[in-house]
Amino acid sequence: MADETVSLDVARGFVARALEANRTAPETARLVADALVLAEADGLKGHGLSRLESYAAQALSGKVDGHAEPSVTKTAAASLMVDAAHGFAYPAIGLAIEALKALSGETGIAAAGIRRSHHCGAAGHHVERLARGGLVALMFANTPQAIAPWGGKAGVFGTNPIAFAAPLEGRDPVVVDMSVSKVARGNILKARQEGTPIPEGWAFGPDGEPTTDPESALEGTMAAMGDAKGAALALMVEVLAAGLVGASFAYEASNFFSGDGPPPDTGQLILAFAPAAFAGPAFAERMAALAGAIEAQDGARLPGLRRYENRARAEREGVTIPAALIARFGPV
Amino acid sequence: MADETVSLDVARGFVARALEANRTAPETARLVADALVLAEADGLKGHGLSRLESYAAQALSGKVDGHAEPSVTKTAAASLMVDAAHGFAYPAIGLAIEALKALSGETGIAAAGIRRSHHCGAAGHHVERLARGGLVALMFANTPQAIAPWGGKAGVFGTNPIAFAAPLEGRDPVVVDMSVSKVARGNILKARQEGTPIPEGWAFGPDGEPTTDPESALEGTMAAMGDAKGAALALMVEVLAAGLVGASFAYEASNFFSGDGPPPDTGQLILAFAPAAFAGPAFAERMAALAGAIEAQDGARLPGLRRYENRARAEREGVTIPAALIARFGPV
Numbered sequence: 001m002a003d004e005t006v007s008l009d010v011a012r013g014f015v016a017r018a019l020e021a022n023r024t025a026p027e028t029a030r031l032v033a034d035a036l037v038l039a040e041a042d043g044l045k046g047h048g049l050s051r052l053e054s055y056a057a058q059a060l061s062g063k064v065d066g067h068a069e070p071s072v073t074k075t076a077a078a079s080l081m082v083d084a085a086h087g088f089a090y091p092a093i094g095l096a097i098e099a100l101k102a103l104s105g106e107t108g109i110a111a112a113g114i115r116r117s118h119h120c121g122a123a124g125h126h127v128e129r130l131a132r133g134g135l136v137a138l139m140f141a142n143t144p145q146a147i148a149p150w151g152g153k154a155g156v157f158g159t160n161p162i163a164f165a166a167p168l169e170g171r172d173p174v175v176v177d178m179s180v181s182k183v184a185r186g187n188i189l190k191a192r193q194e195g196t197p198i199p200e201g202w203a204f205g206p207d208g209e210p211t212t213d214p215e216s217a218l219e220g221t222m223a224a225m226g227d228a229k230g231a232a233l234a235l236m237v238e239v240l241a242a243g244l245v246g247a248s249f250a251y252e253a254s255n256f257f258s259g260d261g262p263p264p265d266t267g268q269l270i271l272a273f274a275p276a277a278f279a280g281p282a283f284a285e286r287m288a289a290l291a292g293a294i295e296a297q298d299g300a301r302l303p304g305l306r307r308y309e310n311r312a313r314a315e316r317e318g319v320t321i322p323a324a325l326i327a328r329f330g331p332v
Numbered sequence: 333m334a335d336e337t338v339s340l341d342v343a344r345g346f347v348a349r350a351l352e353a354n355r356t357a358p359e360t361a362r363l364v365a366d367a368l369v370l371a372e373a374d375g376l377k378g379h380g381l382s383r384l385e386s387y388a389a390q391a392l393s394g395k396v397d398g399h400a401e402p403s404v405t406k407t408a409a410a411s412l413m414v415d416a417a418h419g420f421a422y423p424a425i426g427l428a429i430e431a432l433k434a435l436s437g438e439t440g441i442a443a444a445g446i447r448r449s450h451h452c453g454a455a456g457h458h459v460e461r462l463a464r465g466g467l468v469a470l471m472f473a474n475t476p477q478a479i480a481p482w483g484g485k486a487g488v489f490g491t492n493p494i495a496f497a498a499p500l501e502g503r504d505p506v507v508v509d510m511s512v513s514k515v516a517r518g519n520i521l522k523a524r525q526e527g528t529p530i531p532e533g534w535a536f537g538p539d540g541e542p543t544t545d546p547e548s549a550l551e552g553t554m555a556a557m558g559d560a561k562g563a564a565l566a567l568m569v570e571v572l573a574a575g576l577v578g579a580s581f582a583y584e585a586s587n588f589f590s591g592d593g594p595p596p597d598t599g600q601l602i603l604a605f606a607p608a609a610f611a612g613p614a615f616a617e618r619m620a621a622l623a624g625a626i627e628a629q630d631g632a633r634l635p636g637l638r639r640y641e642n643r644a645r646a647e648r649e650g651v652t653i654p655a656a657l658i659a660r661f662g663p664v
Contacts, residue, residue: 075440075609075610076438076439076440076441076606076609077409077410077438077439077440078409078410078439078440078441078442079439079440079441079605079606079609079610081609081610106408106409107408107409107410107411107439108407108408108409108410108411108443109408109410109411109441109442109443109603110410110441111440111441111605111610113610113611136571136572136576138572148629148632149626149629149632149633150632150633150635151629151631151632151633152626152629152630152631152632153629153630153631154629156622156625156626156629156632162565162568164568164571164572166571166575166576174567174571176564176565176567176568178561178564178565182558225557225558225559225561225562226514226557226558226561226562227557229510229557229558230557230558232508232510232635233494233508233510235506235508235622235626235635236494236496236508238622239468239496239498239506239619239622240468240470240496240605242618243498243611243615243618243619243622244468244498244605244607244610244611244615245610245611246610246611246612246614246615246618249618249621249622249625251625271441271603273411273443273572273576274408274411275576277407277408277411277413278407278411278413278443278445278576278577278578279445279575279576279577279578280578282578283575283576283578286574286575286578286581287571287575289581290488290567290570290571290575290581293488293581293583294481294484294488294567297480297481297483297484297485297486297488298484298485299483299484299485300480300481300482300483300484300488301481301482301483303482303564303567
């Protein structure tokens with residue numbers, strides 16, 4: 001059996017069928033498939049098809065409830081709480097996005113907390129959807145433990161992504177999407193698989209000392225971007241995405257990978273700002289000016305452009321489904 | 333004439349009189365004095381008494397309008413715009429904080445944009461005030477140009493502070509307060525004054541290459557914390573604090589130091605979250621658990637503790653007013 005390169009539509013169908021065969025409702029399977037295939041298309045492999053086997057295992061065991069129905073409650077004039085009900089995060093996030101689009105026009109700013117949630121995938125995709133609706137958006141998510149508090153040795157915070165997007169008139173939104181760890185954990189998993197050391201500065205062993213051994217790194221903690229400042233950002237995201245919304249903290253959450261254990265119960269917080277309530281009609285001109293000041297410099301680009309380029313290529317050329325996935329869930 | 337160590341009250345009186353003698357209204361002078369002396373007490377020298385001479389020069393020349401009266405407008409159910417009217421930032425920020433405290437209880441989340449503003453000082457102090465009112469708070473501010481877009485050579489973004497605070501029951505709030513530059517610009521000014529080189533990695537010369545020469549660094553740009561990720565955060569803050577609220581971008585803003593030129597017209601954005609609208613009554617317990625998980629580790633501390641320790645010492649022992657300030661504005 002070989003890898004197969006297929007259109008995005010065919011890839012979405014393949015992923016959805018794989019999930020439906022593993023105790024996931026059709027509509028949920030479709031939303032998860034949309035998210036994984038978009039991440040794969042954008043070149044964000046860590047949030048793409050590489051997740052399918054572990055998602056299926058978690059749905060099969062019931063660690064993720066593939067039949068959960070998320071619900072949204074308006075808790076005050078501008079605030080929403082979404083209960084993901086221990087299902088996949090994507091349907092809950094989609095519900096939050098649609099509710100925020102409707103609400104923020106009236107309120108200027110609106111926020112949605114999501115609890116009893118799971119892996120949010122590429123956080124940039126969620127804020128991008130809000131920006132395509134004309135809104136400025138911020139998202140914070142917590143993840144299972146990875147980063148130690150500054151001065152400590154044990155993981156208390158997750159790699160805790162921060163994502164941001166803003167509309168640019170007549171072109172794709174500008175999107176910032178980063179974890180607060182120095183590098184993605186996937187880089188360390190890859191080094192372990194390949195039997196190669198990791199560069200110093202990526203991670204610490206369980207003793208809190210820098211390590212180049214991927215095995216020791218995986219038992220230890222990930223370095224935060226920008227050292228103490230990044231560790232402080234990890235704390236900030238932990239409070240916003242978990243403490244504020246009543247989700248489990250990173251150090252309490254089960255992993256996003258294996259089928260065993262209780263649901264991770266992680267959290268997300270999404271904010272949407274209606275520019276009309278702040279800068280007003282000047283906003284579009286202001287954003288164009290900022291983009292122009294960046295792009296006037298040789299070598300400088302807006303963040304997020306590479307993923308749009310990858311996406312356009314994948315729309316033309318398709319994405320590759322690895323042979324191992326076809327063997328496990330096939331045929332395509 | 334010698335340095336004099338005086339109580340915080342005496343220091344505030346000294347600063348307020350100095351500003352009143354330089355075309356600043358008494359009530360505004362008092363608010364600016366409160367901010368500078370609190371920063372000095374907290375050990376945040378770059379936002380403390382070191383600012384007094386340049387603040388006075390800017391008020392005297394009219395670059396900052398010492399008689400400006402900030403005003404607040406409710407633009408939608410949960411959004412406010414504050415016009416700082418080219419005055420000092422502190423009265424405008426104070427107005428925003430009081431309005432956010434009143435509004436966020438009804439709306440769950442509320443946001444205040446501030447435009448036609450100036451140097452916001454220690455951003456952590458502003459979010460701390462909201463947290464002492466039981467709110468979770470976030471603040472973004474832009475500053476004059478300092479950081480290049482990733483891949484570029486010329487400053488487009490400011491050092492753009494991000495501040496965050498959350499209440500902890502029965503103790504001081506946890507406060508995160510950081511610029512997105514790797515180090516504060518004050519470190520480079522100090523090296524130039526002392527004629528010493530700066531460590532590699534702090535800054536780039538005008539050619540975009542790393543430099544250890546403070547003079548070249550001041551003509552060039554500051555390194556962002558965490559490299560590309562920090563540059564992306566700088567862009568995010570620029571959009572939130574300036575683009576969204578209709579303020580000048582870093583590359584358009586005049587400096588915060590000299591009396592010449594037009595007003596800087598920078599911006600700030602402050603968000604307040606009422607925990608009752610999200611996690612509800614569980615919030616206090618959740619925050620105590622997180623603080624406990626951090627403090628259970630040897631060597632790990634909550635961010636912001638050092639400034640509270642400095643503040644307590646300054647309340648007992650006073651702060652030192654340098655001889656040069658007494659010579660300029662004296663007597664104490």
